[in-house]
Amino acid sequence: MSSKCCSMNRKWYQKLFNVLLGISEHDGEVVQNTEGLEKIALVGSPNVGKSVLFNILTGAYVTVSNYPGTTVEVSRGRGRIGNEEYEIIDTPGLYSLMCITEEEKVTRDLLFRERPKAVIHVIDAKNIQRMLPLTMQLIEGGMPVILVLNIMDEAERMGLKINIEQLERELGIPVISTIAALNKGIEQLKERVDKYVKAA
Numbered sequence: 001m002s003s004k005c006c007s008m009n010r011k012w013y014q015k016l017f018n019v020l021l022g023i024s025e026h027d028g029e030v031v032q033n034t035e036g037l038e039k040i041a042l043v044g045s046p047n048v049g050k051s052v053l054f055n056i057l058t059g060a061y062v063t064v065s066n067y068p069g070t071t072v073e074v075s076r077g078r079g080r081i082g083n084e085e086y087e088i089i090d091t092p093g094l095y096s097l098m099c100i101t102e103e104e105k106v107t108r109d110l111l112f113r114e115r116p117k118a119v120i121h122v123i124d125a126k127n128i129q130r131m132l133p134l135t136m137q138l139i140e141g142g143m144p145v146i147l148v149l150n151i152m153d154e155a156e157r158m159g160l161k162i163n164i165e166q167l168e169r170e171l172g173i174p175v176i177s178t179i180a181a182l183n184k185g186i187e188q189l190k191e192r193v194d195k196y197v198k199a200a
């Protein structure tokens with residue numbers, strides 16, 4: 001009797017804890033409730049470190065679900081940037097907004113429908129020349145773009161020097177360099193996103 005009562009209490013406390021943290025229970029699985037939060041999307045080509053950044057920016061609980069009407073998976077989680085909580089979205093890799101694959105269509109659709117407060121374009125700094133055209137497309141599409149030059153460790157090892165201030169001036173958007181795999185540049189990224197979203 002007392003152990004049943006104890007377990008009921010535990011469940012009740014767990015529920016209260018989940019509500020306080022914004023975690024909802026869904027199909028028996030604990031998932032993040034991100035409803036009503038402003039959104040920040042991570043976009044970019046495959047293999048540039050979007051998911052590594054997503055995991056750093058979000059907590060332990062994320063939801064992975066099929067984008068409506070498709071078999072393409074999109075991950076969403078809560079992340080604190082400055083004093084605000086946001087829904088952080090890890091989008092399927094895309095090379096261009098001129099949609100060829102289903103994944104690319106999903107990312108484009110999501111950007112236009114969900115209107116994130118910031119669209120973080122993550123690129124592999126080694127391949128900056130090949131990846132900047134998508135940055136231009138996102139800017140031309142009216143997106144609030146922030147450019148992240150990730151995998152800077154490998155770019156530097158190759159002797160690549162990127163003038164970040166000049167790139168910022170030319171593009172007219174914030175540019176931040178990171179080594180996501182080593183957790184480097186993350187605080188600067190958060191600061192710039194915070195400032196950018198607040199100034200919008």
Ligand SMILES: Nc1nc2c(ncn2[C@@H]2O[C@H](COP(=O)(O)OP(=O)(O)OP(=O)(O)O)[C@@H](O)[C@H]2O)c(=O)[nH]1
Pocket residue numbers: 044045046047048049050051052053092093094150151152153154178179180181182
């Ligand atoms: N050297 C180095 N490797 C990195 C860095 N960031 C990510 N990686 C590695 O790059 C690989 C791809 O990272 P992901 O986060 O899975 O890339 P993604 O952009 O989510 O790829 P898709 O989901 O296929 O679109 C992984 O092996 C990471 O460990 C970095 O800053 N430096």
Ligand SMILES: [Mg+2]
Pocket residue numbers: 050051052090
């Ligand atoms: Mg990924």
